[in-house]
Every structure is written in structure tokens, then in C-alpha cells.
Amino acid sequence: MSRPPSPTPARWFKALRRTRLGDPCLKTYPLESVDLLKRARVAFQAGRTLKENFRLAQLEAVVQMLEEHECDFVDALGRDFRKPRFETVVSELILVKNEAVYAINNLKKWMQPQKVERNLSTTLDDCLVISEPLGVVLIIGTWCSPVQMCLVPLVGAIAAGNCAIISPSECTVHTTELLHRLIPFYLDNECFHVILAGMSDLPEVIELKFDHVFFTGNKEDGSKIALAAARTLTPVTLILGGKNPCYVDQHCDISTTVQRIAWARFHNAGQSLVAPDYILCHTDVKARLVQALKCCLMEFYGSNPQESRSFGRIVNLEIFNRTRDILWRSGKVAVGGHVIEAEKYIAPTVLTDVAESDLVMQKEIFGPVLPILTVNNVDEAIGFINKQEKPLCVYAYSTNGKVISRLMSETCSGSFCSNDCILQSVMVALPFGGVGASGMGSFHGRYSFDTFSHKKSCLLRSARFECVTYLRYPPFEERNLSLMTWASSLSQKSQGWCQIM
Structure with missing residues (x-):
């Protein structure tokens, strides 16, 4: 398969001058955003992204970029978070590569028109649903997973045949600079662009009018994005954070439970949209749970986590101060x-x-x-969860299948996972997204492709059988209505739905 078009020498040197390693990237100003959007719009209207071979080449280029610059991504995330290499490779790079490879392997099937059931009046016609690209989409990535949350949606946008403008977070300076520097050398220079805009600038960018906005981040910023998009009737996907509850039943394997919760909560120094935010612990196991967590953290990070090479840092002082204040003003x-x-x-x-x-x-x-709170039974846990806003994730640990079933069916959340954490949010075969206060829309695998596609219904009719269809034309007669009502009753009995010809 051929590689995507390389940048022209002039553009290559221009980009190099702008983004030499170690130099700060300059903010993208509104006029530049207008120019990039126009270029992407022209490329899309020219049909540049429509062919399967083009999409495959771009997806392969994403994989190639991650493989050839793995050390650069490790270094950038290390500078932003002091993130361990292991975490960067496993939770950022491999996840994106999995998405891209999955899309490559399934793209032909996804692009094929889907035939739907025909009825009496369309027996000789073709009824199809065609997946059309939306156009030029804006992808706004969150800072806590800056590579994953920019590139996984991008994989879906590419697969669906869109042009895209990516806006990484201004909080993760080094990772944002790296994406800004690398993407022009791997992806088509007319279809895909990276802009550098702060959260305060994004509403103005959104009002330039995109065909879809995909946002990951907190609820407050998500509200601003949705409001800006509403002014131009732009559809949005919002993946928002929240308070993800984790119920720990008295019937559970404490050792395994604690390891899985601790890994999820303290991964990336706790900076995650999908980590458990609090434990609802059955009163009978609280003491054992706290002791087990203490031992587990000792095993994970040693007696002094400050010296551990497996534990990162907070991304900036603003988040640090906010988290410290929360810590000092809560519990024991x-x-x-x-x-x-x-x-x-x-x-x-x-x-x-x-x-x-x-x-x-x-x-x-x-x-x-x-934080750990106690409850006396599963009913109390369910009641507590349901009093809060709908979370992005609900987690439950128990060896009792009935307890798991109740938590899954009697609470509402974007996703659910029993006896583990986070894994449901990264599987390519499962949709991931929020509900209510935790967002709208979903992504991953085929669901990303669908998010960035318009499902166009198509009926390909023949000109025959006018001897039947004439019944619908004026002048309206009672006899014609009786015949159509009779035909509809037959449809209801045989197909379970009504069809008026």
C-alpha cells in the first residue's frame, strides 16, 4: 500500500522552522484557523477522502507515526506528567494502534451499503443505508490522555472519510508540540491539521462552522463547547468526566479487588476520566479493604512513592492546587x-x-x-449512586452474580464493568461514551466510524407497477382508501408494521 502524500519541500521547511524540537509552538490565531478550515473544506469537496485506498493509507500512516516516534511520545509524556514509559506505551500508543489496525481490517465491510428489509410495495426495489462522511470535523482532546483522546477519534474520522482539525490540550505542552510537528509529515497536508488553541479560544473556533465537534474533557468545558456548537447547529459528541462510583461488596476477593482498583485510580497519578472516583464499601469489609490498599500501594510504589519510577506527577500547578485543596478539606x-x-x-x-x-x-x-464511604447493603449503594448525576462509568466488585446484575441493571451510566476497572472504556468492539451529565454519543471501533458518518437512507425504485401506486394520487376516492387500508392490514399481520403504498 502506498504511503500518503509527503509534504512539499517548501511546506516541510516551513513546518520545521515553526516546530523545531524544544521550541514552543505558536498559538493558532483565528485567521489561521479560517485558512486551515477552508483548505480542509476544499479537499473534502474535491472528494479527496472518499476512496478506500486513501483512508487505508492515512490509517497506516497513523500506525507508522506511532511506531517510528515511540521514543518521542514517551519523552513528551514524560515531560508533561513524568509518565512512566510502560504507561505511555500501554495506555496511549498501543490503544491507538489497536484502533487503527482494527479500522484497517474492517474498513471495506464498514463502507459497504447496508441492505434493509423490504415490504410489499418495495419488493422489486433496493432499500439501502449508505454511510457518508460528514465533512470537516473538529476533534478536541483532553489533557489527561492527550495522545489517546486525540488520535482514537481521529482514526474514526479518517475511516469514515472526513477531513479533520485536531486541537490538543494546551495543558500538555510537550505532547501537543509533538503532535503539531509530526502529523503534517504523516497525514495528508490538505485534509488533516493541528491547531493550538486554548479553551477560551475554542468557542470562537467552533463558530467557524464544522460538520461535527468531538470533545473529551470536563463537564464545565463541555457545556461551553455544546453552547458554541448549538449556535451554528453543529452536532457534537461529548465524552465528559464525572464521579465514577465503585461498589465493593462483602463477597469479593479483597486482594484482587484492591490491586485492580489501585491500578485504575493511581494510574497516571490519578489523572483519568474513567478511573473510579470513590468507593462505596460494605461496612463489613472496610477495615480489610483499607489495610489491603495500604499493602498494595507499598507493593506498587514502595515505601516512598516520590522516588518510584512507576508513579507520575500532576500536569500543572492549577490541577495540583485544586487536588491538594480537595484532599485537605475532605475526610481523614x-x-x-x-x-x-x-x-x-x-x-x-x-x-x-x-x-x-x-x-x-x-x-x-x-x-x-x-475516598472510601461505607454502605450497609447493595440497596443502599444503588440508592446512593442513583441520587448523583449519571456517571461515565460504574464499577462493581463481587463474587455474587446477583449483586453484579443488580448494579448493572438498576443504575444508569455510560458504561459498566464488574470486577475490574477501565477496560470497558478501551475495547475496540464496545462503544464508549456518556449519558446525561457524562456526555452524549460514543466512539471506538465501528462506533467511531458511525459517529463520524451520516446514515443516508436510499430507496432505488423502478418505474413499474404504476397500476398499484396510482391509488395514492388525487382525486382522493373512498374506494382507493379502502384498498390501501386493506393492504396495510395485510402488512401489519405478516410483517408486524404498517406500510401505506
Whole structure:
């Protein structure tokens, strides 16, 4: 398969001058955004992205970029978060490559028209649903997973045949610079662009009028994005954070439970949209759970997590100060609690004696803090979860299948996972997205393709059988209505739905 078109030498040197490694990238101003949008719009209208071979070449280029610059991504995320190489490769790069390879392997099937059931009046016709690309889409990635949340939606946009403009977060400076530098050398220079805009600038960018906006981030910023998009009637996908509950039943394997929760909560120093935000623990296992968490954190990060090469840092002082304030004004520290502002370091921390009114239960947690509340039974846990806004994820740990079934069916959330965390949010075969306050729309695999496609209904009729269809034409006569009503009754009996010819 041929590689995507390379940039022209003039553009190559221009990009090199703009984005030399180590130099700060310059902010993209509104006029530049207008120019990039026009270029992408012209490329889309010329049909540049429609062919399967073009889409496959771009998807292969994404994989190639990640493979050839793995060390650069590890270095960039290390600078932004002090993120361990293991976490970068597993939770960022491999996830994107999996999505791209899955799309490559299934693209032909996804692009094929889908035939739908015919009825009496369309027996000799073709009834099809065709997946059309939307046009030029805007992808706004969140800072807590800056590679994954920019490139996984991009894979879906490419597969669906769109042009795309990507806006990585301004919080992750080094990763954003790297994406800004690399994407022009791997993807088509007319169809795909990276802009550098702060959250305050994005509403103005959105009002330039895109065909779809895909946003991942917090609820407050998501509201601003949705409001800006509404002014131009632009459809949106919102993947928003929230308070993800995790119920721990008295009937569970404490050792396995604690390892899986601790991995999910303290991964990337707790900076995640999908990590469990709090534990609802059965009263009978609270003491064992806290002790097991203490031992687990010792195994994971040693007696001094500050010195561990497996534990990262908070992305910036704003998030650090916010998380520290939440920590100091909530519950009682059972494990951890140590903070160092100069390093943006917060130790893995477990809080007990937490009240529902505490700040840690009112705010999203983007840091390594895990509050524990107690409940007396599963009914109380379900009631507590249902009192809150609908979360992005609900987690439940129990060896009792009935308990798991009840949590899954009696709570509402964007996703659900039993006896583990996060994995449901990264599987290419499962849709992932929010509901209510945690967002709208979904992505991953085929669902990303559908998110960035318009499902166009097509009826390809013949000119025959006018001897039947004439019944619908004026002048309206009672005899014609009786015949059509009779035909409809036959359809209802044989096909379960009514069809008026």
C-alpha cells in the first residue's frame, strides 16, 4: 500500500522552522484557523477522502507515526506528567494502534451499503443505508490522555472519510508540540491539521462552522463547547468526566479487588476520566479493604512513592492546587497524603470517614486521591449512586452474580464493568461514551466510524407497477382508501408494521 502524500519541500521547511524540537509552538490565531478550515473544506469537496485506498493509507500512516516516534511520545509524556514509559506505551500508543489496525481490517465491510428489509410495495426495489462522511470535523482532546483522546477519534474520522482539525490540550505542552510537528509529515497536508488553541479560544473556533465537534474533557468545558456548537447547529459528541462510583461488596476477593482498583485510580497519578472516583464499601469489609490498599500501594510504589519510577506527577500547578485543596478539606487520611508543590507531587492517598457533603464528593478528582464511604447493603449503594448525576462509568466488585446484575441493571451510566476497572472504556468492539451529565454519543471501533458518518437512507425504485401506486394520487376516492387500508392490514399481520403504498 502506498504511503500518503509527503509534504512539499517548501511546506516541510516551513513546518520545521515553526516546530523545531524544544521550541514552543505558536498559538493558532483565528485567521489561521479560517485558512486551515477552508483548505480542509476544499479537499473534502474535491472528494479527496472518499476512496478506500486513501483512508487505508492515512490509517497506516497513523500506525507508522506511532511506531517510528515511540521514543518521542514517551519523552513528551514524560515531560508533561513524568509518565512512566510502560504507561505511555500501554495506555496511549498501543490503544491507538489497536484502533487503527482494527479500522484497517474492517474498513471495506464498514463502507459497504447496508441492505434493509423490504415490504410489499418495495419488493422489486433496493432499500439501502449508505454511510457518508460528514465533512470537516473538529476533534478536541483532553489533557489527561492527550495522545489517546486525540488520535482514537481521529482514526474514526479518517475511516469514515472526513477531513479533520485536531486541537490538543494546551495543558500538555510537550505532547501537543509533538503532535503539531509530526502529523503534517504523516497525514495528508490538505485534509488533516493541528491547531493550538486554548479553551477560551475554542468557542470562537467552533463558530467557524464544522460538520461535527468531538470533545473529551470536563463537564464545565463541555457545556461551553455544546453552547458554541448549538449556535451554528453543529452536532457534537461529548465524552465528559464525572464521579465514577465503585461498589465493593462483602463477597469479593479483597486482594484482587484492591490491586485492580489501585491500578485504575493511581494510574497516571490519578489523572483519568474513567478511573473510579470513590468507593462505596460494605461496612463489613472496610477495615480489610483499607489495610489491603495500604499493602498494595507499598507493593506498587514502595515505601516512598516520590522516588518510584512507576508513579507520575500532576500536569500543572492549577490541577495540583485544586487536588491538594480537595484532599485537605475532605475526610481523614488513612494512607498517603504527602504533597510537594515544587514537584507537583501528591502521594497515592486513601481517605476514610468521608461524608457525602465533603469537597472530594462534590468535585471531579484529577489526582491520586481515593475516598472510601461505607454502605450497609447493595440497596443502599444503588440508592446512593442513583441520587448523583449519571456517571461515565460504574464499577462493581463481587463474587455474587446477583449483586453484579443488580448494579448493572438498576443504575444508569455510560458504561459498566464488574470486577475490574477501565477496560470497558478501551475495547475496540464496545462503544464508549456518556449519558446525561457524562456526555452524549460514543466512539471506538465501528462506533467511531458511525459517529463520524451520516446514515443516508436510499430507496432505488423502478418505474413499474404504476397500476398499484396510482391509488395514492388525487382525486382522493373512498374506494382507493379502502384498498390501501386493506393492504396495510395485510402488512401489519405478516410483517408486524404498517406500510401505506
